[in-house]
Amino acid sequence: MNLPTFQQLLPHKLVPHKPLRHKLLPHKIDLMLQQPLVKILLQTTLIGVVWGAADILKKLFNLPMSSGILGLFLMLGLLLTRVIKLNWVNVGAKFILGELVLLFIPLMMSITQYQQLFFAQGWQLMITIVVSTALVMLSSALTFMLGNRVKRALYRRTHHAHH
Numbered sequence: 001m002n003l004p005t006f007q008q009l010l011p012h013k014l015v016p017h018k019p020l021r022h023k024l025l026p027h028k029i030d031l032m033l034q035q036p037l038v039k040i041l042l043q044t045t046l047i048g049v050v051w052g053a054a055d056i057l058k059k060l061f062n063l064p065m066s067s068g069i070l071g072l073f074l075m076l077g078l079l080l081t082r083v084i085k086l087n088w089v090n091v092g093a094k095f096i097l098g099e100l101v102l103l104f105i106p107l108m109m110s111i112t113q114y115q116q117l118f119f120a121q122g123w124q125l126m127i128t129i130v131v132s133t134a135l136v137m138l139s140s141a142l143t144f145m146l147g148n149r150v151k152r153a154l155y156r157r158t159h160h161a162h163h
Contacts, residue, residue: 039092043088043091046092047096050071051071058070
């Protein structure tokens with residue numbers, strides 16, 4: 001399996017030319033953290049930890065929203081306050097979004113398990129599935145476009161501030 005490198009995932013101008021280094025990390029560990037598979041695993045784990053924290057908060061405070069939505073707002077807050085930096089999760093998030101289709105397999109399996117319900121009220125389910133899928137696709141596209149605009153604006157601001 002040939003995973004893309006960090007430099008292949010982002011536009012050339014946004015990628016640092018030198019490998020990321022930390023003063024406390026030995027050279028071999030630093031190089032290992034640059035590997036695409038390790039980076040994806042660590043970043044998806046961090047995303048999962050935030051989602052798990054959101055699930056705990058939901059249960060603890062009996063909140064009337066899903067853990068995923070609460071996790072989305074929690075991650076947004078952590079990113080905006082820079083508790084979590086964008087480069088800590090961007091490769092993992094791109095990987096998860098790229099494999100999003102796999103998350104719909106359980107939905108299709110549940111439809112096959114409840115065929116009688118599907119045949120009795122299938123038209124209602126189909127309308128719900130089509131409309132919700134369209135809304136998810138639209139909101140994902142708009143979020144992606146907005147995120148890219150913000151990312152470009154931040155790049156321009158920091159790039160022009162140094163010159």
